[in-house]
Amino acid sequence: MHSAATDSRILPPGSADCHAHVIKTDRPLVSDRHSQPAADALVEDYLHTLTANGVMYGLLTAPSFYGTNNDVLLDALKRSGGRLRGTAIVEPEIGEAALASLQAEGVCGIRLNWVKRAAIPDIQSREYQGLLAKVKNLGLHVEVYLEGEHLPPVLAAINASGARAVIDHFGNPEGADGIHSEGFRALLAALDAGNTWVKLSAPFRLRGSAAPALAAEIIKQSNGERALWATDWPWVGHEEKVTYSQCIASLFECVPDAEIRNRILTKNAYEAFGFGP
Known part of the structure; x- marks a missing residue:
């Protein structure tokens, strides 16, 4: 690759990376995990990586293998100097005061990591409907990682609650023809309605x-x-x-228009997660 091409991939000041994980391998892991960490990924390493690549802000996402233990996430937020925010995994029965306490520590959303499950939880249940109401009341968002074929009813329930939805990894559509799938079409309709965001992230997981x-x-x-x-x-x-x-190169490939790309890197992230000076 020519140096000129590399030099042109400069990100605008205040850019945000909206999905990353901090990991400590000495912490207990839940038994029903679908992945596990290979090595520590410390907040200091992540902040250094952001700075080295011209990125100002980062959104830390609670990895599924800790279950509802958010201690590693909260410690990282505390040590980030205001550059990081987070999404936590919680029990659906969590009280609004406990959610507000997480929010005060830098959590801006909750995560439903329901990928690779034999059966996904019932989002229409009393517990999850209550959780969505608490999330909306506090102005948090609901981040969803789920196979695209299971996404439509979950996304519809979040949208109906009035809470903001943030969908991981392009909506994770099914198969090579995922662009025409029901799940991806439902995601596009939700984007059009205006209270849903989607991450252009992890193409290697498609x-x-x-x-x-x-x-x-x-x-x-x-x-x-x-x-x-x-x-x-x-x-x-x-x-x-x-x-x-x-990952930066993939963004430039996916979004060749500089004005739209710069909006994605800054204004959209600020609107979705509250980043910014």
Whole structure:
């Protein structure tokens, strides 16, 4: 690759990486996990990586393998000097005061990591309907990682509650023809309605669909106003295959328009997560 091409991949001041994990391998892991950490990924390492790549802010996402123990996440937020915010995994019965306490420590949303499950929880249950109401009351968002084929009813329930929805990894559509799938079409309709965002992240986790094609549809549907960029650092399960510079290169491939790309990196992230000076 020519140096000129590399030099052109400069990110605008105040850019945000909207999905990453901090990990400590000495912490207990839940038994029903679908992944596990290979090595520590410390907040100091992440902040150094952000700075080295011209990124100001980061959103830390609670990894599923700790269950509802958010201690590693909260410690990282405390040590981040205001550069990081977080999404926590909680029990649906959590009280609003406990959620507000997490919010005071830098948590801006909750995560439903329901991928690779034999059966997903019932979002229409009393417990989850109550959780969505608490999230909306506090102005938090609901981050969802789920196979695209299971996404429509979950997304519909979040949208109906009035809470903001943030969908991981391009909506994780099914198969190579995922761009035409029911789940991806439901995601596009939600973007059009205006209270849902989607992360252009982790193309290496897609199940055959082409990230640039998915990104083009997402951008066309919302004029780029509901798209976010993220790296999924430190790429659990793919640690040796992915680099931060590759994640930046993927963004430039997926979003060739500089004005839209810069909006994704700054204004969209600020609107979704409250970043900014």
